[in-house]
Amino acid sequence: LYVEMLEAGFSRVGEFHYLHHDRDGKSYANLAEMAERIAAAAGETGIGLTLLPVFYAHSSFGGAAPNQGQRRFINDVDRFSRLVEKCRESVRALNQAVVGVAPHSLRAATPEELIEVTALAPDGPIHIHIAEQVKEVEDCLAWSGARPVEFLLGHAKVDKRWCLIHATHMTDAETVAMARSGAIAGLCPITEANLGDGTFAAPLFREHGGRYGVGSDSNVLIGLPDELRQLEYSQRLAHRARNVLAVAGGSTGRALFDAALDGGSVALGAGISQIAAGASxxxxxxxxxxxxxxxxxxxxxxxxxxxxxxxxxxxxxxxxxxxxxxxxxxxxxxxxxxxxxxxxxxxx
Incomplete structure (x- = not known):
C-alpha cells in the first residue's frame, strides 16, 4: 500500500489504525505489535507517517456493547492510553513522524470517552469519522436529539487540530459551523462514490473558509489525481455546474491541488506545505x-x-x-x- 501511495504521488500517510489485537480479540504480548508493523512499513518505504491509533469501544450510540466482529478493535480508555504511548515509542526512529489519536466515531466512543481520548493528544491531530451515512444521522438524532456534526461541535473543543472524515450529511448550519471551527474536512471522494454515501457540501464549506484534504478510506483505488477529479465531478453533478471548486478565472486543477495540499498538511500535522526554507x-x-x-x-x-x-x-x-x-x-x-x-x- 505505501509503495503504491508513493508511486501515486502521496508523500505522507495518515494511518487510521484500529486493527490492534489478535484474531481472538486478545492483546498481543506487545500491545503495539500492529503499530510497530506500520512504523516498519513506513520506514522501509520512506513515506512520511502520521499514526492515528483508533479508539473503538462500542457498536453504536449510547455505549452499546461491541459485537464479535469488532473484537480486534476494542479498547477501554486505560489500555488505549498505554497503546498511544507505545505508538509514540514505535515511531521515534522515523523522520518527522507524528502521532495523534482517532476516536473512531460518535458510535464507537461515548461523550465521556471522547473527552478522555482527545486529551491524550494535547498537541497532535485528532481524526473522527462522522456523518458518513444517513442511518448514522438518524441513529444519532434518536440517541441525542442532535445530528452528528451538530453534537460534536456542541460537546467538544473542535479546532484546526481536528479532521472530520467524510462529514457528508450535514445541514447548511452544520456546514458553516464546521468551516468556522477550523476543522479540516477529510474527504475520500472515491470511497464515498464507491459506497454510494453521498456528496460533501464543498462550495458552502469553502465559502465560509473551510479547508479540506483528500485520501482513501477503503483503498479501493489509490490515486491522487483520481481523488481530486472525483471530488470536482461530484460537485458538478450535484450542482449542475462547471468548475465548481475553481477560483473565478483560474485553473480548477490548481485550486483543487493547492486546497488539498494545505488542508491535508494541517490534518496530518505535517507543517508547511510549500517549497520554502525549513519545510520538508x-x-x-x-x-x-x-x-x-x-x-x-x-x-x-x-x-x-x-x-x-x-x-x-x-x-x-x-x-x-x-x-x-x-x-x-x-x-x-x-x-x-x-x-x-x-x-x-x-x-x-
Whole structure:
C-alpha cells in the first residue's frame, strides 16, 4: 500500500489504525505489535507517517456493547492510553513522524470517552469519522436529539487540530459551523462514490473558509489525481455546474491541488506545505515526455494530470530522499515479492 501511495504521488500517510489485537480479540504480548508493523512499513518505504491509533469501544450510540466482529478493535480508555504511548515509542526512529489519536466515531466512543481520548493528544491531530451515512444521522438524532456534526461541535473543543472524515450529511448550519471551527474536512471522494454515501457540501464549506484534504478510506483505488477529479465531478453533478471548486478565472486543477495540499498538511500535522526554507522537501515530478503534456506549461499541466490522466508521476522525494524514480518505487520488486508470498500463504 505505501509503495503504491508513493508511486501515486502521496508523500505522507495518515494511518487510521484500529486493527490492534489478535484474531481472538486478545492483546498481543506487545500491545503495539500492529503499530510497530506500520512504523516498519513506513520506514522501509520512506513515506512520511502520521499514526492515528483508533479508539473503538462500542457498536453504536449510547455505549452499546461491541459485537464479535469488532473484537480486534476494542479498547477501554486505560489500555488505549498505554497503546498511544507505545505508538509514540514505535515511531521515534522515523523522520518527522507524528502521532495523534482517532476516536473512531460518535458510535464507537461515548461523550465521556471522547473527552478522555482527545486529551491524550494535547498537541497532535485528532481524526473522527462522522456523518458518513444517513442511518448514522438518524441513529444519532434518536440517541441525542442532535445530528452528528451538530453534537460534536456542541460537546467538544473542535479546532484546526481536528479532521472530520467524510462529514457528508450535514445541514447548511452544520456546514458553516464546521468551516468556522477550523476543522479540516477529510474527504475520500472515491470511497464515498464507491459506497454510494453521498456528496460533501464543498462550495458552502469553502465559502465560509473551510479547508479540506483528500485520501482513501477503503483503498479501493489509490490515486491522487483520481481523488481530486472525483471530488470536482461530484460537485458538478450535484450542482449542475462547471468548475465548481475553481477560483473565478483560474485553473480548477490548481485550486483543487493547492486546497488539498494545505488542508491535508494541517490534518496530518505535517507543517508547511510549500517549497520554502525549513519545510520538508517532499516533491513530486511528472514524466515530461508524456505526449499528454506536450505544449503545456504552468497550471495547464495540473489540469491535464487531474482531469485527463495526462502525465504520470515520474519521481517522488520525501524529506529530500528520492523514493520513486521512473514511476517505480526504488524497492518495488523486493516488497512486491514478499507481499505476494504472504498473501498466497494467507489464502492457502
Amino acid at each position: 522537501a517532499d516533491l513530486v515530478s511528472l514524466d515530461p515526455q508524456n505526449p499528454s503534456l506536450a505544449g503545456k506549461s504552468g497550471d495547464a499541466i495540473l489540469d491535464a494530470w487531474i482531469f485527463a490522466n495526462g502525465g504520470k508521476v515520474d519521481c517522488v522525494w520525501v524529506h529530500g530522499l528520492k523514493q520513486v524514480s521512473g514511476g517505480r518505487h526504488v524497492k518495488r520488486e523486493a516488497i512486491a515479492e514478499r507481499f505476494r508470498s504472504v498473501m498466497t500463504a494467507l489464502s492457502a
